[in-house]
Amino acid sequence: MQHRLPALVLLLSLPLQAAALNDPTRPSPGPGGASAATGKPAWQLDSTFVGRGQRRAVINGKQVIEGGVIDSARVLRVRHSEVVLEVDGKAFTLHLTPAGFKKTR
Known part of the structure; x- marks a missing residue:
């Protein structure tokens, strides 16, 4: 019984530890997510296609x-x-990062 108790405690704490991990492959917050600094919705331009x-x-x-x-x-x-996006009558521009540029023919 003494050997089983530490194993049981370890087993029960695994889900708590996994919930605290941040997944680096998880997409950025959606448009409904708020920017921490401003509280306004945050948009990120991932790619464009013009052709x-x-x-x-x-x-x-x-x-x-x-x-x-x-x-x-x-x-x-x-x-x-x-x-170029318009929110509440105001226009603003989202830019791709230089690494994201790829011109099509």
Whole structure:
């Protein structure tokens, strides 16, 4: 019985330890997630596609077309390295990081 108690305590504490770990492969918070500094929704531009009459972007892991809406933001313009969003009547631009640039033909 003495040998089983420490093993039982260790076994029961594993789920608590696993819940505290941060998964580095987990996507960034969605558009509904708030930025810690401002409390406003945070958007991250993951990729863009501009070609043959199609203009799409991936923002926070979700695909959206030019003119579409993601959370409370309307996508005004999709360019090769940036996307212009409008929130509450104000426009702002999301930029791809330099490592994310890849021009299509």
